[in-house]
Amino acid sequence: MTDWIVLGLLGALSVASALGLLLSRNAIYAALFLVLNFVVGAVIYIVLNAPFLAVVQISVYAGAIMVLFIFVIMLLGAERLTPAENPPGLSYQRPLAIALGVLALSVAAYVLLARGGEAAATQAVDASPTAIGVQLFRNYVFPFEVVALLLLAAMVGAVVLTRRTE
Amino acid sequence: MELLVLSPLLFPLLGLLINALFGQRMGERAIGWTASLAVIASFVAAVALFAQVGQSHGAAIRVSIAPWIAAGALNVSWGFLVDPLSSVMMLIVTGVGALIHIYSIGYMHGDARFRRYFVYLNLFVASMLLLVMADNFLVLFVGWELVGLCSYLLIGFWFEDLKNAAAGRKAFIVNRIGDVGFVLGILLIFATFGTLDFEGVFAQVKERGEALAAVAGAITLLLFIGATGKSAQIPLFVWLPDAMAGPTPVSALIHAATMVTAGVYMMSRAHALFGLAPATQTLVAIVGAATALVAASSALRQMDIKKVLAYSTVSQLGFMVAAAGLGVYVASLFHLLTHAFFKALLFLSAGSVIHAMHADHHSNLDPQDMRNMGGLARRMPITFATFAVGGLALAGVPPLAGFFSKDEILLAAFSYSPLVFLLLGATAALTALYIGRQIALVFFGEPRSVNAAHAHESPAVMTVPLVALAVLTLVGGAINLPGGGWLHHWLEPVIKETAKPLNVVLALVFTGIAVVALAIAWWLYRDPQRVRAEGRSAWERFLAEAWRIDALYHATVLRMFYTISTVCAQLIDAGAIDAAVNAVGRGARAAAGVARAAQTGFVRNYGLFMFLGAIAMMLYLVFLR
Amino acid sequence: MDATSFVVFLSSVLFVIGALGVLLRRNALLIFMSVELMLNAANLAFVAFAQRWAHLTGQVFVFFVMTVAAAEVAVGLALIVTIFRTKRSTNVDDLAQLRG
Numbered sequence: 001m002t003d004w005i006v007l008g009l010l011g012a013l014s015v016a017s018a019l020g021l022l023l024s025r026n027a028i029y030a031a032l033f034l035v036l037n038f039v040v041g042a043v044i045y046i047v048l049n050a051p052f053l054a055v056v057q058i059s060v061y062a063g064a065i066m067v068l069f070i071f072v073i074m075l076l077g078a079e080r081l082t083p084a085e086n087p088p089g090l091s092y093q094r095p096l097a098i099a100l101g102v103l104a105l106s107v108a109a110y111v112l113l114a115r116g117g118e119a120a121a122t123q124a125v126d127a128s129p130t131a132i133g134v135q136l137f138r139n140y141v142f143p144f145e146v147v148a149l150l151l152l153a154a155m156v157g158a159v160v161l162t163r164r165t166e
Numbered sequence: 167m168e169l170l171v172l173s174p175l176l177f178p179l180l181g182l183l184i185n186a187l188f189g190q191r192m193g194e195r196a197i198g199w200t201a202s203l204a205v206i207a208s209f210v211a212a213v214a215l216f217a218q219v220g221q222s223h224g225a226a227i228r229v230s231i232a233p234w235i236a237a238g239a240l241n242v243s244w245g246f247l248v249d250p251l252s253s254v255m256m257l258i259v260t261g262v263g264a265l266i267h268i269y270s271i272g273y274m275h276g277d278a279r280f281r282r283y284f285v286y287l288n289l290f291v292a293s294m295l296l297l298v299m300a301d302n303f304l305v306l307f308v309g310w311e312l313v314g315l316c317s318y319l320l321i322g323f324w325f326e327d328l329k330n331a332a333a334g335r336k337a338f339i340v341n342r343i344g345d346v347g348f349v350l351g352i353l354l355i356f357a358t359f360g361t362l363d364f365e366g367v368f369a370q371v372k373e374r375g376e377a378l379a380a381v382a383g384a385i386t387l388l389l390f391i392g393a394t395g396k397s398a399q400i401p402l403f404v405w406l407p408d409a410m411a412g413p414t415p416v417s418a419l420i421h422a423a424t425m426v427t428a429g430v431y432m433m434s435r436a437h438a439l440f441g442l443a444p445a446t447q448t449l450v451a452i453v454g455a456a457t458a459l460v461a462a463s464s465a466l467r468q469m470d471i472k473k474v475l476a477y478s479t480v481s482q483l484g485f486m487v488a489a490a491g492l493g494v495y496v497a498s499l500f501h502l503l504t505h506a507f508f509k510a511l512l513f514l515s516a517g518s519v520i521h522a523m524h525a526d527h528h529s530n531l532d533p534q535d536m537r538n539m540g541g542l543a544r545r546m547p548i549t550f551a552t553f554a555v556g557g558l559a560l561a562g563v564p565p566l567a568g569f570f571s572k573d574e575i576l577l578a579a580f581s582y583s584p585l586v587f588l589l590l591g592a593t594a595a596l597t598a599l600y601i602g603r604q605i606a607l608v609f610f611g612e613p614r615s616v617n618a619a620h621a622h623e624s625p626a627v628m629t630v631p632l633v634a635l636a637v638l639t640l641v642g643g644a645i646n647l648p649g650g651g652w653l654h655h656w657l658e659p660v661i662k663e664t665a666k667p668l669n670v671v672l673a674l675v676f677t678g679i680a681v682v683a684l685a686i687a688w689w690l691y692r693d694p695q696r697v698r699a700e701g702r703s704a705w706e707r708f709l710a711e712a713w714r715i716d717a718l719y720h721a722t723v724l725r726m727f728y729t730i731s732t733v734c735a736q737l738i739d740a741g742a743i744d745a746a747v748n749a750v751g752r753g754a755r756a757a758a759g760v761a762r763a764a765q766t767g768f769v770r771n772y773g774l775f776m777f778l779g780a781i782a783m784m785l786y787l788v789f790l791r
Numbered sequence: 792m793d794a795t796s797f798v799v800f801l802s803s804v805l806f807v808i809g810a811l812g813v814l815l816r817r818n819a820l821l822i823f824m825s826v827e828l829m830l831n832a833a834n835l836a837f838v839a840f841a842q843r844w845a846h847l848t849g850q851v852f853v854f855f856v857m858t859v860a861a862a863e864v865a866v867g868l869a870l871i872v873t874i875f876r877t878k879r880s881t882n883v884d885d886l887a888q889l890r891g
Contacts, residue, residue: 003794004794007797007798011798014805015801015804015805018805018808018809018828021812021821021828022808022811022812022816022825027818027820027821030821030824031824034824034827034828037831041831041834041835044798044801044835044838048798048838048839050838050850053838053850053853053854053857056857057834060857060861061827061857061860064861065860065861065864068864068865069864069868072820072868072871073820075872076820076881078818078820078875078881090766090771093771093774093814093815096778097774097777097811097814097815098811100774100777100778100781101807101808101810101811104781104784104807104810105803105807107781107784107785108800108803110788112799112800124842125845125846125847127841127850132850132854135848136851136854139851140855143855147855150858150859151858151861151862153862154861154862154866155865157865157866157869158868158869159869161866161873162869765889766887766890767887767889767890768883768887769883770813770814770815770817770822770883770884773813774814777810777814
């Protein structure tokens with residue numbers, strides 16, 4: 001029962017912070033809402049037996065990525081946002097988007113309620129960092145290397161893009 | 167060996183490439199001498215090949231560098247042939263060509279497109295060599311067409327003047343009409359013999375002999391149509407007089423010494439085929455002789471110094487073609503050779519005169535009109551001497567080169583065909599008359615314009631080639647003295663022909679006619695008033711317009727063609743095709759006008775439709791699968 | 792309803808909120824943050840299923856998604872900075888050159 005209370009609280013907090021991101025008028029606030037959402041996500045990971053991912057989530061997402069976001073927001077001086085105002089010919093954008101969102105959620109709810117599975121698996125798998133590391137370097141070495149290359153390419157790309165061409 | 171055979175061809179190409187690629191940074195002198203040295207080197211190589219052929223007693227050297235077309239029975243390679251006939255032609259092309267290149271350095275001095283001129287000139291020599299060195303009809307045809315292209319480029323060289331551009335176009339189109347015949351002839355040769363190689367074709371001709379008579383008649387007729395285009399015979403000679411629009415050395419090179427001889431060369435090459443078709447031969451002889459007479463009479467009333475020579479060239483080509491028609495190919499080639507010398511000489515001398523008349527740029531008087539000349543003998547002694555040598559050779563005064571070659575043709579005509587003999591005999595008299603008139607008008611009497619009064623001799627770079635050609639004209643007759651001279655002997659492996667001994671009476675008669683005609687011309691044109699009065703009467707205008715053949719073409723062929731073109735352009739093209747294309751365009755535009763509304767340009771909007779698509783896919787996966 | 796279903800539903804709610812952010816916000820930075828939210832929602836579903844089937848592959852996959860997201864953020868922010876330099880704006884509606 002406590003599990004359910006914890007999960008419900010975390011879920012509520014998560015949705016609330018996401019809505020905060022969606023609705024806030026200030027980019028800094030939006031970023032902080034997102035940080036909160038990521039932190040809540042990390043806690044849910046712990047509940048779901050994924051401690052390694054929880055740590056990575058905090059350090060990479062809430063730490064590195066969001067710091068980068070806030071840095072850019074401040075660099076550009078773009079924290080104040082103009083109120084949303086649809087350009088002519090786009091008046092259907094907002095109602096259609098919301099309707100589609102509701103539709104998507106209804107379908108998801110229908111699928112989970114009508115065809116939801118049985119109770120969770122009985123035994124928990126070993127998800128310690130050691131186990132994940134073994135998986136990574138035993139079964140996923142090639143994707144791992146590819147990802148390394150991808151990061152390098154992204155780094156070079158970012159440098160090239162932001163370089164001032166005189 | 168292959169390289170030696172190809173080297174006459176490769177040197178001009180090399181010169182062309184150097185000038186085309188680096189000429190921008192080279193001076194006039196460097197460009198001119200690069201081109202000239204390329205042709206001189208080519209000449210040296212031709213001499214080496216000539217010696218080689220001589221050493222092997224006329225054995226042909228055949229080289230095939232690469233296969234070209236191999237399709238079923240058709241098997242054509244880039245084959246080259248050096249035998250007595252082509253080696254002589256190579257010497258003429260490169261030798262006369264080299265002199266003209268050197269002369270051009272002086273003549274074209276200061277021209278804005280000096281480099282382009284020499285690139286074209288090199289290309290021309292290379293094309294002509296390709297033509298004479300070809301070992302099959304198709305390669306010969308490639309050279310044939312390239313020569314035509316070069317003549318188009320060079321005749322219209324000063325294309326700023328629309329008249330010149332039109333002349334180039336005319337040369338190209340008229341030549342093309344002849345080429346149709348030539349191509350059909352080649353196709354028929356392939357259909358008949360299954361090969362296009364000279365060796366294969368002529369071996370079969372020898373083997374099958376009379377059995378081929380009918381088809382040989384058709385083939386030779388078609389080949390002859392090709393020759394009438396390139397060698398300027400009736401009815402296709404109209405392009406050559408107009409071709410004088412090009413720079414004068416070009417006229418000398420293309421329209422006197424080399425290109426126009428292509429038809430004669432081709433007929434000599436295919437003489438075995440012509441031998442099987444007596445009817446075609448008769449036609450060839452009569453067409454040649456008639457051309458000679460028509461052109462010679464037209465030359466009599468020309469006022470342009472180059473036009474006289476142009477008609478003279480047509481007339482002399484008529485001689486060569488008539489000789490080929492009479493079956494005396496050696497005489498034909500001999501005349502081709504001597505004509506190359508003295509006609510190049512005449513053209514280059516005329517160029518020297520024009521150059522001198524041009525010197526004063528302030529007046530807009532026509533530097534080529536003989537009515538403005540006169541009295542140039544004292545002012546330009548070298549040019550006068552060389553022109554006179556060329557003129558006397560043309561008139562057939564012994565012992566100049568023209569005498570021997572012309573006499574040989576007249577002798578053959580005398581023995582085979584009275585009609586041809588009559589035509590050619592009259593032509594010979596007219597020839598002496600018009601060249602005498604020209605010499606009198608240009609060099610004797612008093613200057614009739616300021617330019618003529620102030621004219622002076624051309625630079626050495628122009629006069630040295632003139633003197634060289636004059637020497638060749640003086641002694642050139644020696645290579646084929648009557649009664650089986652050296653040329654007869656040399657060509658024997660290719661063309662077997664018994665030479666006739668000199669007919670003293672005939673030679674004396676024609677020498678007499680020439681001298682008398684020259685004297686009459688001189689006597690008539692002592693008085694400049696006579697020139698002014700010329701061209702008034704109807705028949706004089708008739709001659710000046712070359713028997714109105716051009717006008718006839720305009721009234722018939724061209725008008726019909728214009729009518730058809732107008733119908734095509736206005737009704738079919740503009741009315742149907744353009745309308746259809748425009749309708750398609752308008753339809754596409756209308757459709758696009760509707761579809762473009764979807765492109766709002768807002769990334770969010772695109773994202774919305776992507777989201778819509780994703781949800782549609784989700785619905786499909788959940789409910790419909 | 793079991794825990795997995797609950798978390799998956801939570802994940803879809805977060806995903807739809809992120810999608811709405813992408814579709815309705817005009818600031819490039821906010822759109823970008825919404826994309827991160829969507830990625831995170833997907834990660835959540837992965838982790839939930841990994842726990843449900845007692846299998847580590849889901850977690851490894853999340854690890855890769857995070858790495859790719861990091862790379863994407865680096866490049867994406869560089870793009871935004873570059874655009875801001877030329878346009879003096881982070882409003883995506885100002886970038887409508889493709890309008891038909």
